[in-house]
Amino acid sequence: MTEHLLNHRMDATLGLDTVERSLREQAQATIREAILSGRFTAGEKLTERQLSELTGASRSILREALAHLEARGLLIRQTHRGYTVAKLDARSIHEIFELRQPVETLAAELFTERASDREVAEINAAFEAIASSFQAGDLRKMRTAKEWFFSVLFTGCRNTEIRKALENVFDRISYLRIQLLNDSERRKQALIEMGQLANALVARDRDAARNASITHLESARQALIKQLSKSD
């Protein structure tokens, strides 16, 4: 598959090529992207004026978008004090992983049984995209490729509830992952573990997928905690 075709398929899966969206949805997506990409840092205060300039939307639109993102846990609202980007402490991370562990493992298991052959192939392609962006050292691309991988995983497990629950959680930890991946040792380890997961998924081996998922999550959790204790 050529690079171009691959990107096209990735965009299709991630829903990046839809054009017709309301102003509110556009604004929402813009703000979300700014947070996930690390342009806004955790705990940062966001004023409506600043966001209005960023998105080009008026305050009515903006405030709807903000209410939406608040409900998703990406923003924190304090009455009369506006919005700040949600911040994660060690405790929140612990809780998130406690939730992810059974849910993501279930998703991997279900994928091995329910995914179409096309999706299995796509998981493989997504993993290769992760590996190649790793080689290139392109962090931005790596995030997108990872999003693609998990998006296919959640689609293939045929359960939108799992998808929704985990997507929310993923949004909130994604900028942490950017920090984390600066640790190149950890990055290499993560790649190996994801490779094991990808292999198990492609082989439709439920038990192996389960084990790989558990291993990967536990190792990611420990690395995050370690990273966090270092930065504090």
Add this chain to the structure above:
Amino acid sequence: MTEHLLNHRMDATLGLDTVERSLREQAQATIREAILSGRFTAGEKLTERQLSELTGASRSILREALAHLEARGLLIRQTHRGYTVAKLDARSIHEIFELRQPVETLAAELFTERASDREVAEINAAFEAIASSFQAGDLRKMRTAKEWFFSVLFTGCRNTEIRKALENVFDRISYLRIQLLNDSERRKQALIEMGQLANALVARDRDAARNASITHLESARQALIKQLSKSD
């Protein structure tokens, strides 16, 4: 404990006695309550005028509240066509239970290890409230008591991520539970199963809690599916 004191503690747990809330939060709560109580039926179209009358809020406020509830999955928005109450088909219910099963079971297990003695006592009180409202045949009170029970469970497991994930899901199936509980045979069965769960939680018996949770969920799932196939 007197009835009065019991209600007081329940209100405290459910956060019903906070007074200072922004108009938006009030409107949000009012609409949410109207949906959960079955006043708005699944699939029903909600016009902004109607909601404005119900909540007394202006459209700005309303639309923020609606965006929030949409993000939580309680409402569906179609561009230029407004909001409708989210509808659940058999497939969605299946997916929800697939997610609930591992998460709620984990919550019960964690509760046995982490809950304070006060919370253990409160779980007991909540279960008694469920049982007594069952005897009285008071559906409204039964829903509140169940909310109380699960609220204590989620608090006691010391994981707000689990709480958030499940609260969303609970909101969306709560009006189904109202329908379901009209089946008095099922209602009796559910009470027995919840009693087993409550006992295990009070005894802090992790394995028993796990088993009771799994049993209860599986049985509730089957009942819901059966009920749903009947009503269609």
Add this chain to the structure above:
DNA sequence: TAGCCTAGTTTTGTATACAATTCATCCTGA
């Protein structure tokens, strides 16, 4: 009579104006 078109009404989408609150700054007085 059935189907389609159209005018009018309703509803949603968007922008803006005003009020209330918070925040920053600088001034005063001990």
Add this chain to the structure above:
DNA sequence: TCAGGATGAATTGTATACAAAACTAGGCTA
């Protein structure tokens, strides 16, 4: 010097006005 408060700017909370799209009903035509 500095604690405290007055003042004005900035920001959020709330309401309303106007534009655009969708729905409705009634009449017209085949």
